[in-house]
Structure formats: structure tokens, C-alpha cells
Amino acid sequence: MTIISGTTMWLSGNEAIALAAYEAGVTVASGYPGTPSTEILETLSTYDGVYTEWAPNEKVGLEVAIGACLAGARAMATMKHVGVNVAADPLFTSSYVGVRGGLVLVTADDPEMHSSQNEQDNRNYALAAKLPMLEPSDPAEAKAMLLDAFRLSEELDTPVMLRITSRVAHVKGVVPKGERRTPPPCALAKDPAKMVMLPAIARKRRVVVEEHMNRAAAIANETPWNRIETGAGKRGFITGGVSYLYVKETFPDAPVLKLGMTWPLPDDLIRRFAASVEEVVVVEELDPFLERHVKTLGIACQGKNLIPNRGELNTDIVLAALAPERAAKAFAAIDLPSRPPNMCAGCPHRGIFHNLRRLKVFVSGDIGCYTLGALPPLSAMDTCVCMGASVTVAHGMVKALGVGGHDKVVSVVGDSTFIHSGVTGLINTVYNHSAATLIILDNRTTAMTGHQENPVTGRNIKGEPAHQLDIETLCRAVGVRHVYVVNPHDIDAAYKTLKEAIALTEPSVVIAKAPCVLLPEMRRRQIRPYSSNQQNCAGCMACVKLGCPAISWTPFTEGEAERRGYKATQKGLSKIDESMCNDCGQCAAVCKFQAIFHREETK
């Protein structure tokens, strides 16, 4: 966060939302980390007067926020788009219960899947869960809209969804600062006719939901978030979110209906706009959400026949679809070796994936840094569906395989993901008895999203001491009799333990315990880098196949091997970049030729 003047700041969309939550007088906020949403709660946790927490999963986070709002506080829950799937159960009934203090759920969608397993369009949730939705185009609007979302929530007695996308969350812009609204005092008030969703009560609240949404629809026609920007030309654009910016860049003078409240939609305003132009084009990312609605009003329009329904949009795509003659001439791309992300040098996960490749088992994976274990050269993950699915998918596979399936499949999950939704799967594995080994990669942090604390780290969102959940005890408590703890860097010992656990016909858990190398305490430590003794290197590539970024392979040219005194059949040499080495020792453990040694001096 950077202040650039007395009244303005340079903020990302996520930082702007945190500032808005503070100014709105939010006093309780919960959620689960997930790109591109994570920085909202992280930033909000630095403000005084707001209670923030990382929940173990999104369902818990939303329920905490519902509880706080029912006690009278303004409350917020934040999560990524797929997190809303986890929170969908409370979400769909939250519209029936309504609010006492304002309640906003921020969903951060990830078109293009920069860091996600799918690109679902969460505008559909607003429709399905019967909740109003606001959708900003940039950080300044995100801030203003969140403030308004709380007002709307209280006015309509309903939770409100604020939907952002990666190009709002992680875009920085100039944002005006404001004053904080003093939070009202909280107190409990019993109101079963509103808060206890027994069928008889829920049927009455169902009617109330319709009334709320009808009022919301009326507001949609009046709110300044939905506005007609008059312009020249026959073609008018209906758009919202970040797509609005691409339309403005491409057609700065065209008539535009800018929709900031994207559910419920303003029917009268849409009709009025359509009547004012000769041709309507809907420009939106992902699903034809606006387009379908415009068509249900009996208005002819173009949309997904021109604009792709997958991936994020940009000015190029809008230009290519609607004004190809104006597209700038661009150089052709050059074919280059790709540069995918990789596990860090010294990452503890690497040793486990190396061993799983040796053990030739089917690996049911999960969501985190370790999903990168699926990439070559490790290529040691065979499924990845969603948070927590590793253990359950493996269980299903073992049940399908029947007798003898117990040692064919293992599941791999990180510590935070295990707590998020892996533990219920493990309970099922024990209860319904299958023997697939679960490997918990316990690196003491939620690494992929940027090192958030979680229940196993012993610290809360502010870094203060908190109860530290003991994974080993938890696994034993749910009924796993065979729980092993290994050091993933100790390749051979971990291999033996994994082999033993996998062979068992009873449920087993192997906890691979070693801290993430990016944790501050790991970065501060003295590193003794490993070094290559190339005279001993036999070119077997065992170390190279670990895929460590600090290790590289230099192939020999024709005749070079013999000239330099190596066997004529040797294909090249491996080398360690000592400046990148993080001192894990996995490469030394797999080298059979004493070609990797530990330098005694420190760097």
C-alpha cells in the first residue's frame, strides 16, 4: 500500500477492497487464501479495529461472517471462485436468513486460469443463490462498490456478492481515501422466524427472498453503478467488470451500457439502451450471462458469436472480434523453450515425488505448489481435481479396483489442504476401509498463495501464537493405526517408509515433514551449498531428473567426452549453480558417483 497524496493511494484491487472494508466499519472478516483473493484479508489484517482470521476452508469462513452479521456487525468473507463452491451450502440459505449487520461475500474469479483448476463464472451463483451482485472494473470502483454493497445489504436485508476477477484483484490503480464509519455496537437478538430455517419458516422466508430480489431489481434500474454512456455510432455495447475497460479502449466514443450491478439486471435500463441504438453487442468475459438475459427480454443482440466464452478478454481480442481492420500489426511469436513454473531449489516436495516415481504407483494429487509434481521431469502426479480430492479419489479408485488395489494408488495432499477438506476424506477412508496410503506434505505453511498461516503453523493471520494442530495425533484420532513421519530430504529413509506403508492392507498416513524453503526462517539461515565434482560425474542424470532449478545439464559435443577423459558413451555433465542451491541434499542422496559434495564453507 502506498500513499501518493493526502487523499489518494496507489492500491491493488484487493488492497482497495481491504481499505473499503475498514472504512465501511467491518469488524469481522474471515476467509481462506486463494489466488486471486488472498491479499484482501492479508491487507485487512493490518488495520486496527477489525477482527480477521484465516478459516480452515471457505464454508467455515462464510459461516463465521454470517454469524458476525447476525450479531449485528458488518462482516465480510473472501475467497477465490472455486472457494465459493465449498461455501455454497451456507450461501444458498444465507439469502433466506438475511442479515442484521451488512454481509458481503467477495468472490475473486480467475478467467484464463492463471492460478486455478477451472474458470467458472461466479455471476451464476448470484442468480442461483438469489443474491444481489456488484462487479467493479478497477481498484477505485472496487472500493466504492464494496462500501455501497454494505449499504445495499442492510437496506435489502440480504447478503451481497462482490465479484472481482484477476485483472481487478491484481491491478493497481489510484484510489481515493475516506473516513471510517464507526461500527455500531453488537448485541444478540433472538428472531427464530428469520434465523431458524426449519421447513415451515424457510417456506415463509422464501417469499421474503422474492420480495428482496424484486426490490433489488428496482434498485438496479436506478443505481449509478448501471449507467448509459451516450455516444456516437449505430452500435451500442452492453458490458461490465473489466470488459468495460476494453470496450472503452477500443470504442471510446461508442454508446455503452455499463453494468456494475450484474444481478439482478436492470430490465428497463437495458430496454431503454437497446431502443437508443441500432445494434447491441454484449462484451463480457466467460459465460454469456448478460447476453442470455438481454435475449430473454426479447432484444436481439450479438455476443458470444463474436467474443470468446473462455479465457480472459483484452483489447486485442475485442479489436479482433469487432474491428479487425484496426488491430495493430504485431511481430510473430518466436518458438522458444517454454518456461513453466517449477518447485523451488531445495523444495521438500521434490524428494517425495522422486520416490513416488521410483515406486511406480498411481498418484492422486491435490491443490498446492506440489501440483507442480505433475510436470516433467518428475511427472509424479496423475490426478488433480479440487481441494481435498486426493484422498477421496484414491479411495474411490481402490474400491473400484477391488482386492489387490490397496498398493496401486497413493494420495498426496499439503498440510493446509488436508485441514481444508482432506481430513473428511481420511475419515471416510478409515470408516469405509480402503488402504490407499495418504502422504501429507507438511511444509508448515500455505505456500502456493504466498505463505499464509493455517491451523498447523501455530500462528494466526497476524502472526500471533495460536494453537498448533498436531497432524499426527489427528490422523490417529480418526482411526489411522499406521502413521509415519519422514524427512522428505532423506531420500532413502523416506523411500523405505513409503514402501512399507503402501504395502499395508490397512489405512496408512505418511507425514513428510520439512519446512518450505521460502519461509523467512529458512531464508535467514546459513546455507552451505552443494557443489559438483565434475571429474566424478558419470552423466547418469539421476540428479538432473529431480528437476531442481539449481541443477543443469551440459551435453558433450561430438568427441568431447573422450577428449576430456570421460567414457566415450557419456553424453554430458551435470552442474550445480551454487548461488541457487538451498542445501537440501536430495541430489547428493541420489548421486552414486560421489560427484556431489557439501562445501564446508558457507555462502
Add this chain to the structure above:
Amino acid sequence: MKAGNILFTGVGGQGILLASELTALALLSAGFDAKKSEVHGMAQRGGSVTAQLRFGARVYGPLIAMGTADVQVAFEMMEAVRYLPYLRPNATVVVNTQKILPPLVATGQASYPENILQNLTERKISFLSLDAFEIARQVGESKTANVVMVGALSALLPVKADVFEQSIATRVPARFKEANIEAFRRGRAVST
């Protein structure tokens, strides 16, 4: 230059986000509007990364369209060429001569292209190359290589050096302030 598009490219972990941030703050201090787009999460684990910075009197979109980047600041040589389609004709590239081997090259399945910057020359794109890592080492703090790059970029932008230095001073931790200012100056000296 009254408005412009600056593309920062490199490898996750090279300090691209901070470099783009310092540049944005200097442009804002000089009175420009700006928008900057970054990618967090999965893309930062050693993958190819970009930050896109647009400035002008009023900036709408956060993304640079193909064929419209005025300047590219490339923190790695291969990345200087990967994003060619973003560059406008006669764009300028500031390139760090560091080579970071992508997995396919490091594991011997592909080779690092030779004379890679020739791809720029062939397309009449002028470039300025410098060994930012070595310059940073001379400064005494190898982690300031990204600020060396900001220095080299700064000479191409309509913002005075002292405005950049002010932004750097307010943004970096106090104990690294001097090293970063020195890194900035040495980078700028390469460019001027």
C-alpha cells in the same frame, strides 16, 4: 512521451514486481495516471512472468495490447524475445544479459537459443543490454539487480532521476536505501 506502455518480463523471483512498482510510483509522482497488472500465485514459481504498466493522462485498461508496448524491460535474455508480439515497431528493449535455464534446457531436452538478441536486431528493435547482476554485485547488494534495471529504464521515461530516487527511498527498507539508490544511479549511467 505523454503516454506509454511498459512491459516488464523475466523469471519469477527476479524482483520484477518491485521494479514495476518503483517505476509506477515515479510516474505517479510526476503527475501521470497509471494502471499496472501483475500475476500472482502459480506463475511466480520460477515461471515466465510479466508486469504490465500503462501511463498517461487517463488510463482505462490494465493490459497492454499486442504491438503497442513502447519499452520492454527484460530481466532475462530469452524472456526479452518471448514477448515480441507485444512490442510496437521501433520499440526499445532494456535487457539484462543474465541467462536462466528453463527446465527443458536444464534437463538437456532443449538448448538455450544462441545469439538470441539477434531476433531483436533483425526486427529493427533497438536494445540496451547490461549485466544488472554484476553491477548489483559491485554495488555490494546482489538483490538490487532489479533496481539497476529500473535505473537503465528511467532514462527512457519522461520522469526526472530525482523523482525516481525519491520513490525508491520511500518504498525500500531504510537499511537498503543507499544500496538501492546507488544501484539505480549505476543502471541509469548505462543508459545515458
